[in-house]
Amino acid sequence: MIPDAEAAAPEWAERLRSWQQGDYCLDVRQVVVVDGIENGDLLPAAGDALGFAVITQTCDIVNWGPAKEWVVVAPLVEASERLIDNVRRGTTPAFAPLERPPSPEVVVDLNQAMTLHKSLLASLTRVAGFETDAARSRFADAIGRKYSRFAFPDPFADNVLRALRTKLHKSHGKDSEQGRTYASIDFIRVVAAPSWDSRDIRVGFRFVLAPEFRRKEDRAVMSGVLGKLLAGIDWPEGFQPEDPPFTLMTVEEMTAAEWLGSQEVDLNFISISKPAV
Amino acid sequence: MIVVAPDLPPMFYPVTREERQMGSDPYDLAVAFFHFARADADYTAGRGGTTNVPTRTMRSAGSIASPWRIRTSASAIDRTLEVAPVENEQGQQLDVPGQLAEIKRLTGCGWEQLAGLLGCTRQALHRWMNGEAIADGNRERLARLHATLRFVDRGNSEENRAVMDMACDGTTVAELLSQERFDEVRAYAGRGAGRPDANWGKAEVAAPNPEDHWFARLARSGGADDTGSVRAKPQTFKRLQLRKG
Numbered sequence: 317m318i319p320d321a322e323a324a325a326p327e328w329a330e331r332l333r334s335w336q337q338g339d340y341c342l343d344v345r346q347v348v349v350v351d352g353i354e355n356g357d358l359l360p361a362a363g364d365a366l367g368f369a370v371i372t373q374t375c376d377i378v379n380w381g382p383a384k385e386w387v388v389v390a391p392l393v394e395a396s397e398r399l400i401d402n403v404r405r406g407t408t409p410a411f412a413p414l415e416r417p418p419s420p421e422v423v424v425d426l427n428q429a430m431t432l433h434k435s436l437l438a439s440l441t442r443v444a445g446f447e448t449d450a451a452r453s454r455f456a457d458a459i460g461r462k463y464s465r466f467a468f469p470d471p472f473a474d475n476v477l478r479a480l481r482t483k484l485h486k487s488h489g490k491d492s493e494q495g496r497t498y499a500s501i502d503f504i505r506v507v508a509a510p511s512w513d514s515r516d517i518r519v520g521f522r523f524v525l526a527p528e529f530r531r532k533e534d535r536a537v538m539s540g541v542l543g544k545l546l547a548g549i550d551w552p553e554g555f556q557p558e559d560p561p562f563t564l565m566t567v568e569e570m571t572a573a574e575w576l577g578s579q580e581v582d583l584n585f586i587s588i589s590k591p592a593v
Numbered sequence: 594m595i596v597v598a599p600d601l602p603p604m605f606y607p608v609t610r611e612e613r614q615m616g617s618d619p620y621d622l623a624v625a626f627f628h629f630a631r632a633d634a635d636y637t638a639g640r641g642g643t644t645n646v647p648t649r650t651m652r653s654a655g656s657i658a659s660p661w662r663i664r665t666s667a668s669a670i671d672r673t674l675e676v677a678p679v680e681n682e683q684g685q686q687l688d689v690p691g692q693l694a695e696i697k698r699l700t701g702c703g704w705e706q707l708a709g710l711l712g713c714t715r716q717a718l719h720r721w722m723n724g725e726a727i728a729d730g731n732r733e734r735l736a737r738l739h740a741t742l743r744f745v746d747r748g749n750s751e752e753n754r755a756v757m758d759m760a761c762d763g764t765t766v767a768e769l770l771s772q773e774r775f776d777e778v779r780a781y782a783g784r785g786a787g788r789p790d791a792n793w794g795k796a797e798v799a800a801p802n803p804e805d806h807w808f809a810r811l812a813r814s815g816g817a818d819d820t821g822s823v824r825a826k827p828q829t830f831k832r833l834q835l836r837k838g
Contacts, residue, residue: 395826
């Protein structure tokens with residue numbers, strides 16, 4: 317029987333206070349997925365897992381009341397060596413690492429989230445997934461990236477962003493002008509005019525600089541490096557670069573409107589529609 | 594950088610930082626500027642003689658929160674105006690991109706409009722933003738435009754735009770700015786209150802972990818991206834009975 321969320325907070329609700337996003341439980345070793353529909357009914361299945369981690373935001377775990385009865389959890393899975401490598405390098409948005417996993421090869425599989433009633437969570441054994449706020453914050457970033465990163469149009473991601481990623485990777489020597497330039501850029505944002513839904517789209521890049529004390533290269537040199545980076549990109553039909561194609565700015569120089577009117581590009585997590593040839 | 598303001602009326606000279614902080618009635622400031630600017634125009638035109646300044650303004654003129662003070666004569670040194678560097682609200686000195694960005698924030702202008710105010714092209718502005726060289730004349734003009742807009746800043750771009758649309762003898766403040774008639778703008782528009790949050794405490798920003806920097810992660814990736822079939826170890830599934838109710 318599902319507890320009435322309209323009633324006063326039950327005794328067990330107090331136990332929710334100890335749970336935080338990224339904490340996990342090893343008591344339950346299944347994850348429920350739906351893999352079919354029969355006569356309008358779902359066909360659920362249970363997949364094996366090593367436990368689950370809570371991905372609901374911490375404030376939303378603690379609150380109890382109508383429409384606040386559920387938490388979302390994601391299974392702990394054993395990763396292959398290559399996957400562990402990718403998760404640590406930060407090149408896959410589908411899995412997130414814990415700071416204190418039950419064993420080194422265990423990661424959180426964000427692809428298979430499931431919903432759990434809070435009364436169940438309160439009855440289970442909590443294990444802290446994190447020791448530091450910084451690591452817990454990175455876990456939150458991973459969840460955000462998985463579920464809310466901007467979906468660029470496929471032709472743009474497949475051609476322009478992938479080409480940029482390849483060019484950047486080839487020139488990542490830390491002591492080169494290129495290496496110093498890229499290390500001095502905190503964010504890459506793109507603007508589409510009139511919009512990403514248009515037939516003919518003009519795209520401009522905003523390279524957002526690190527504060528001056530963290531910058532490793534002169535602004536004019538960086539401009540030259542970035543000009544060369546963007547030159548020679550084969551733009552797909554329907555897309556063309558703005559004139560000039562990019563601008564350098566600090567967060568102080570950027571207006572809120574410019575921030576809101578642009579989308580962040582994380583070249584480590586571009587959603588490319590087709591595998592590399 | 595110190596530059597000489599060639600169009601500075603000879604009756605004005607800069608006040609010190611301490612004098613600027615004394616503060617006064619903005620109305621007096623505006624009226625005083627307007628009348629003394631007119632008086633200077635008479636002087637330049639050879640009409641000389643008496644200035645028609647209201648008594649109220651004359652009384653407060655010595656303590657007004659203006660960057661200028663009225664005097665009867667001025668040497669070339671007195672007319673020297675420090676226009677850059679200017680500090681932002683965090684106490685950092687503003688370079689050319691910083692000044693351009695603040696002008697955009699103060700006025701709400703787009704790049705095209707800003708280029709109009711500075712008598713240059715939009716492309717030139719982007720080059721300056723990107724750290725490319727700027728001619729001394731343009732740098733000086735930018736610094737003086739920036740200083741003037743800071744002076745008249747009402748605290749938000751909408752009110753600042755309204756000031757720029759005000760007309761003085763048939764010429765709008767925006768036109769005066771684009772004609773580099775900065776003293777007249779100061780005289781006509783007067784000193785603004787600035788942003789209400791200018792004296793708020795400064796929030797500490799945590800230093801990011803260098804290992805989390807996107808380029809550091811890209812360098813570690815070995816060229817791999819998210820398109821490969823990298824999976825967790827295989828799972829087994831068993832059918833569950835859906836409980837209705």
